[in-house]
Amino acid sequence: MEPKTTMEYNLCSLVVEPFHPDLIINVGEVTLGEHNRKKLEKTQRDQEKKRVQQAACALLNSGGGVIQITMTTEEVHQVELGLDLEGALRELIQSPDLQSFFETKQQRRFFYIFVKSWSSGPSSGDNSPKPRICSLSSNLYYRSGTSVLCMTSNFAFDTLKKKKMAAEGIMMNQSFPSKKKPQDEDPHPESHSPNQVFQTDRFEYGDILPFPESQYVEFKQFSTSNITRYLKNIIPEYISAFANAKGGYLFIGVDDKSKVLGCEKDNVDCNTLERIITESISKLPVVHFCSTQPLVDYETRIAKVFHKETLHGYLCMIQVKPFCCAVFSQDPSSWMVKGNGFCSLTPSEWVDMMMDTNPELSEDFESQLNISQGPPNCKPVYSKKGLEHKKNLQQRLFSVQPDYLQYTPEPLWKELCSEHEGLQELMNNQIFPLSQGVLILSRSWAVDLKLQEKQGVLCDALLIAQNSPPILYTILGEQVADGWSYCTQTAFTLKQKLVNMGGYTGKLFVMPKLLLLHPESNAQSLRVLSSVINYPKSYNLEDIQQMEALLQSLVVVLLSFRSFLSDQLGCEFLNLLTVEQYEVLSKNLRKHRELFIHGLPGTGKTIIALNIIEKIRNVFRCEPKNILYVCENKPLRNFVGKKGICRAETRKTFMADNYKDIQHIIMDEAQNFRDEDGDWFEKAKAITQSEKDSPGILWIFLDYFQTSHTMQSGLPCLSAQNSREELTKVVRNSDEIAKLLQGELDRVKRYPPNNIPPGSLDMLLKANWCSGVKGTLRTENNLSWQQTVSYVEERCKTLFKRGYSPKDVAVLLNTSEDAESYRKSLLRALRKINVVQVSDASDLQSDHIVLDSVRRFSGLERPIVFGILPEKTTILGNLLVCLISRANKQLYILWYLKF
Missing domain, CATH: 3.30.110 (Translation Initiation Factor IF3)
Incomplete structure (x- = not known):
């Protein structure tokens, strides 16, 4: 070690x-x-x-x-x-x-x-909701009567929420400034007297100020022991309290009877007082929700205090204006472990975590994990409405049966037992006498958790059983260096992800066990911790309910991926894979180095392609520069390239360049490839098979039904695609759009074009359509070119009033030339509704309407799609299938008369 x-x-x-x-x-x-x-x-x-x-x-x-x-x-x-x-x-x-x-x-x-992990939901014996994170003190102060109090976390959340809403409201109305700023208004009548006194620069010792302490006025006497320390202690709390409320005045040198005493001149001078106050306020942490980000607005006056015409000392007066956002007295008293380090949260981090909420998604999505009930670090998880809930997914993947211990997935268990003699006996001996639960096998739990694979590990097995903590077994064929490190790191990562990603709120510890398999005899344990920490029995799983709750968190860990909508909405949240998608991703890459994945429109081929790239990196310990993603169109290439997980190129560039560093290749939307620049398939094979002892990965994703040309694609014939998987669960489109898509696919099946192999049509018999999302479908015929422009303008005007934005809309035409011809007319019309930019699909994440061809938008999607097509179109069936499948929620097909 x-x-x-x-x-x-x-x-x-x-x-x-x-x-x-x-x-x-x-x-x-x-x-x-x-x-x-x-x-x-x-x-x-x-x-x-x-x-x-x-x-x-x-x-x-x-x-x-x-x-x-x-x-x-x-x-x-x-x-x-x-x-x-x-x-x-x-x-x-x-x-x-x-x-x-x-x-x-x-x-x-x-x-x-x-x-146990903190969670904001109610715990046993306590039904009250808790703040998102645990803190000893917010160090955000407020004024309550004549007292200065520190905000509780819940009170801070409410205050910050109001300030954030106010700041967002101000930003929305910046183009309509009022003549008088809100902080210049006088909300309290008694403030006139403090303000008049504040303008005074001379007082007599013993003067009685004409007002008492109040919500807006605080009197403090000078400490006689250490003035510097005293000022540094009181100023942060009182300035924070006044700034976070409606402002106020702090008079230092006045007793609680409003009597002016000052600070004796022999103990301090004016310059020192000014410096201490300035330094103390300048160090106050602030967090902004607004764009202007001003500093704390205050003014200081040091008045002289005389006693019988002799200078006695000084009176400090600080006027504090209301602050737009949040002022802390110091960093919040809240800590976290980050990496291998222990650190306190900065005010910005604390506010971000405290204010983290579930995104406001449409009714098309169903919440799988609500962060208002979860641990501090977990992200919200959603699935498309109509897809299986995590509870149903858990029942399908990792079901727990009464008085039965299941080994799953069963095909992998049988495969491993046939490969490694003695494995079955080893695991049976380890698990005895536990008799209820599930043993989940994997060739590498590290890879499943997005860690790097360890050479020499035969397999890993996770035991979720009654009357036991979760146990992660790592089985080695022979002793390997750092085997124990691998085992403990995998168990550690699994525990952290079950809580911080999966949202598990119970007491949890994953026990690692490292085992050595001897083919000649039996198995022996390689290592036992020399200083084992014995966890309390409450960390054992007591019953089926606890096991299923943990397994549902495991479903989130294994099936979740970052939603493509995260960037558009400005907040990170996760979606869940379908079982079908997960099973493709779970394939043994070493046994499936070449694979053709046929997917119907909207089955998530690109999602799987991106996830398999990450798995390749971990299994083969390679860098992004060693993996190449190839597609036909530039917009999809740009979309993938910006993720930074691999090198991304178009097919045309791929054929023109050399790729000496590339070991693995993913081809996406390959039905749209052409062989006009050479045999791209043979080139990809040559690159990935350059190392004969350890060939690379070549996975090809395609959908013959969306072929957008009549030329030779360069794909091997269907019968030569020996290793093949199919994706048939359509998850992208609303019910109305899906119904139209079904009809067009059936039409293609009845009248297949020459570029669709007859054998691929059988996929339609297995199609599974996700339902439950209501949408809009409109078709207009015999329109003039200008009428299509007017239709898009009027519809967008209505949609934007309902809360949609330009980044939700794509306008797709038959060809790039048609799209360019349409641009000026469309932009002229959209300017009437304050849309000043349309752009092609090359920058999909920007807040603008996409205007491009159906072909260049292949592999991409938007909630609202306008398809503008001439009445007579070549390869009509395939083009329509591609167009229809691009729309998630609303689809408008406008047929124009082309003269």
Whole structure:
């Protein structure tokens, strides 16, 4: 094992321990037991409490884990934490019920606090909702009567939400500025008197100010011990409180009876006071929701205080204006584990996590994971309406049967047992006497979790069983270097993803076990931890309900991918693969180096292509420069290229250049390839098979039904495509569009063009159409060219009033030449509704209407599509299929008369 490294931080000596299957924070030596802690000096007691509190907060926010304490005294009997430490943990979770998040155990000289992940949903015994993240203090202050109070996390959320909405409202109305800014208004009548006093530059010692303390006025006396420290302590809280509300005045040198006392001149001078105030306010952290991002607006006056015509001292007066967004007194007291490090959250990070909400999607999507109930780091997960819920997916993939332990997937289990003699006996011995649950086999759980594959690992198996924690077995054929590191890292990643991606809110630990398989005899265990942390029994899965909840989180981990809509909506969320898509992605790449994937329109071929690229990188340990993605049109090439996961080229460029660094090739939308520049298939084969002992991957995605030309494609004939998979579950289109698509596909089947192999038509018999999403379908015939322009303009005007935007719309024509001819007329019409830009599909993510040809938009999609076609069109059936399948929600087909 590699030597341990540590990362220490200024606030306290906290160490994130590496090489463990769980997050372990070592807080060093701490005195435990109420009797022992009472003997400590207050400073030491507070420091120890702070270390434990910070570690607990970091683990709560990071998926849970273990706090490791080295006890300062040898204890024969079990000891308790101590009342102050228990109080610190209760303060952190704002609940008397420690058991809901913390459990403790003493092992020899070590004391462990087991920490469950924080979650915003109600926990056992507590039905109240919680903030998105756990914090000791927000350090956002507000004014309540004459008091300054720190906002609770829930109160901070409400305040920040209102400020964000106000800032967004201001930004929307920036083109219509009012004559008088809101902060210049006088919301409180009594503010006139403070303002008049604020303009005064001379006072007599003992003067009584003509107003008392109020919501907008605070009096403070000078400290006689350390003025500098005193000012630095009070200024951040009061400036934050006034700025976050409606503003106010801070008078320093006045007692609570409104009597002016000032600060004696011998203790401080005017320049020092000015400097301290300026420095203190300039250091206040601020977070903006607005675009202008102003600084804290304040004004300072230092007035002289006389006593019988003799200068006695000074009175500090600070006027604070209302702040547009949020002013903190200091960084929030909230911590996380990041990588191998322990750190405090910045105000921006804290606000982002606190304000993170589920995106507002249309009714076409169904929530699979709602972050308002989940751990701090999880992202919302949605699926298209009509697709299977994660509970149904779990039942299909990883069902749990009463009094039965299932090995799944069964074909892989049989394949592994036939390849490795003794594996079945090994696993049966390991699992005995557990009898209910599921053992999930994989050739590499690391690859499934998007980690790199480890050479020498025969397979991994995840056991989810009753009366046991989840166990991850790694089986080796022979001893390999860093085998234990691989095993623990995979178990660690799985645990973190089950919580932070899958949204699991129960107590969780994944136990790693490394096994060596001996073909001659049996199996032996390679390694047992020398210092095993024994987790409490509450970390065992108690019943079917707990197992299924964990397995549903596993479904999210394995089947989720970043939604293409994330960039458009400006917030990250995930979608789920279908079982059919997942099964294609789960294929053994070493056994399926060449594969043809035939997919009906809208079955998610490009989604699988992007995901398989990531899997190739992890299985073969290669870089993006070693993988080539090839398609026919530039817009799709640009869309994939911007993801930075591989090199992306068009087929034409592929045929013109050399690719000495390329090992693996993915071909997408290959039905639209042509052989006019040479045999692209043979070139791809030559590149991927250049290393005969270890050929690369060549996967080709195609859909004959969307062929957009009549030339030779260069694809091998259907009978020569020996290794082939089919995607038949159509998930993209609304019901009305899907029905039209079905009709056109049936028509193509009845009257197949020459460029569709007859054998491929059988796919239609297996077609499975996802339903449940209502949409719009309109067809208009015999229009003039100008009438189509007017139709698009009027429809877009209506759609934009309903909340759609230009980035939701694509206008597609038969050819690129037609699209270019249409551009000026369309743009002239759209300017009437304030649309000033249309562009081709090369930059799909920009906020503009796409205007391009059907062919160049192949492989892409938008919610709303206008198809503008001449009455007589070559390869009509294929072109219509391609056009129809591009629209998710609404489709308008406009037939114009071409003279």
